[in-house]
Amino acid sequence: MRILLAPMEGVVDHTMRDMLTTFGGIDRCVTEFVRVTSTLLPKKTYLRLCPELANGCKTPVGTPVYVQLLGSDPDCMAANAVRAAEMGALGIDLNFGCPAKTVNNSDGGAALLRTPERLYNVVSAIRRAVPNHVPVTAKMRLGYADKLLAMENALACNDGGATELVVHARTKTDGYKPPAYWEDLAALRNAIDIPLIANGEVWTPEQFHRCREVSGCEDVMIGRGMVANPGLASQIVHGGERMAWRDIIPLLIRFQEYTIDTYEPRYTANRMKQWLNYLTSNYTEAVTLFEQIRKIRDGQQVLGMLWKESTLF
Ligand SMILES: Cc1cc2nc3c(=O)[nH]c(=O)nc-3n(C[C@H](O)[C@H](O)[C@H](O)COP(=O)(O)O)c2cc1C
Incomplete structure (x- = not known):
């Protein structure tokens, strides 16, 4: 398989x-x-x-x-x-x-x-x-x-x-x-x-x-x-349960850091919004986080929000 x-x-x-x-x-x-x-x-x-x-x-x-x-x-x-x-x-x-x-x-x-x-x-x-x-x-x-x-x-x-x-x-x-x-x-x-x-x-x-x-x-x-x-x-x-949100956050932070390094600044906030949008179907925390970053256009600022999210756990 x-x-x-x-x-x-x-x-x-x-x-x-x-x-x-x-x-x-x-x-x-x-x-x-x-x-x-x-x-x-x-x-x-x-x-x-x-x-x-x-x-x-x-x-x-x-x-x-x-x-x-x-x-x-x-x-x-x-x-x-x-x-x-x-x-x-x-x-x-x-x-x-x-x-x-x-x-x-x-x-x-x-x-x-x-x-x-x-x-x-x-x-x-x-x-x-x-x-x-x-x-x-x-x-x-x-x-x-x-x-x-x-x-x-x-x-x-x-x-x-x-x-x-x-x-x-x-x-x-x-x-x-x-x-x-x-x-x-x-x-x-x-x-x-x-x-x-x-x-x-x-x-x-x-x-x-x-x-x-x-x-x-x-x-x-x-x-x-x-x-x-x-x-x-x-x-x-x-087997086991769906991965907890707290274990997803380090991945989001790493993704955002790579994205900032790899993509032009105008894309770096949108890529995280796109991913969070998918995650909302499984994680209510993603819905809240998406709302918080929805209007942000700067990738570094999005990264800051993700770090803040990580301190909640
Ligand atoms: C945003 C998006 C982009 C896709 N791009 C490709 C692609 O480049 N090549 C491809 O063969 N299929 C592409 N697909 C189709 C997926 O590979 C897959 O066949 C489809 O999403 C169904 O599988 P899923 O229900 O597991 O998502 C894309 C699908 C989506 C939603």
Whole structure:
């Protein structure tokens, strides 16, 4: 049984990957997507989205990170995958699930789910291009507007040579609206030779176990549930209660310090607000803290509020 941390554009950057792997339980992370159109991207693009490349492609606690590519041109995707592999990527992950209009209009993400042979072409071109020891994984949704091509798309990834397949159990049209259709994953899992990793709407240990039971999948990928409860993977693996707020605060302080070091000043307060917003679904203390920092624009001042919060315990 493995737990993977889901890629989340604009949320799960290298700092957040560092934070969310701190408590253990996460077996692998994926970067935000590298958008591939018609050029071989410079190394600095890869280092920006995956600074872990300079550290054996692992988070500080040693969790492997795969580099995610988003695009539709097989040759260009392959050239970029080779570059990422040469730079030390521990795996290449392909995004066939992004629902964003701008991405879909320019022929990327979930848009490819309408033509399974295009998935096959991208996966197989990359599989041929990168060395055998580098895993090539794919992440898709159940479909674009409906689920009719779910099986063909899963088989296209399988036959194209993907090492593993993650399926977010919803269509592009479903967006992020509950429920996730875990039951639809079982037939796909039985039809392919590679591991299928279930994804979507896992927020608690109970949902994690239910998702595995219903989908028949060994492994589960979790996104928002981990951001909302940084101790979730550890709780799933070791049991026990949800992590206490007082144990979350040092993590928030570390995150804010890193954010101040890494990001332009105008972003440093907003990133904490974004995270607190997720945490409010589990911690009433986060609701209060969010209200206190809501109007603050200075990251250092936010850090001061977090230190103050830490003295309450
Ligand atoms: C803000 C946000 C950004 C996301 N960015 C990506 C991305 O870059 N690549 C990707 O494959 N999926 C992306 N996803 C989808 C997640 O990886 C995941 O499939 C989805 O959130 C369902 O899982 P969850 O219910 O555990 O969050 C994103 C989701 C959210 C909410």
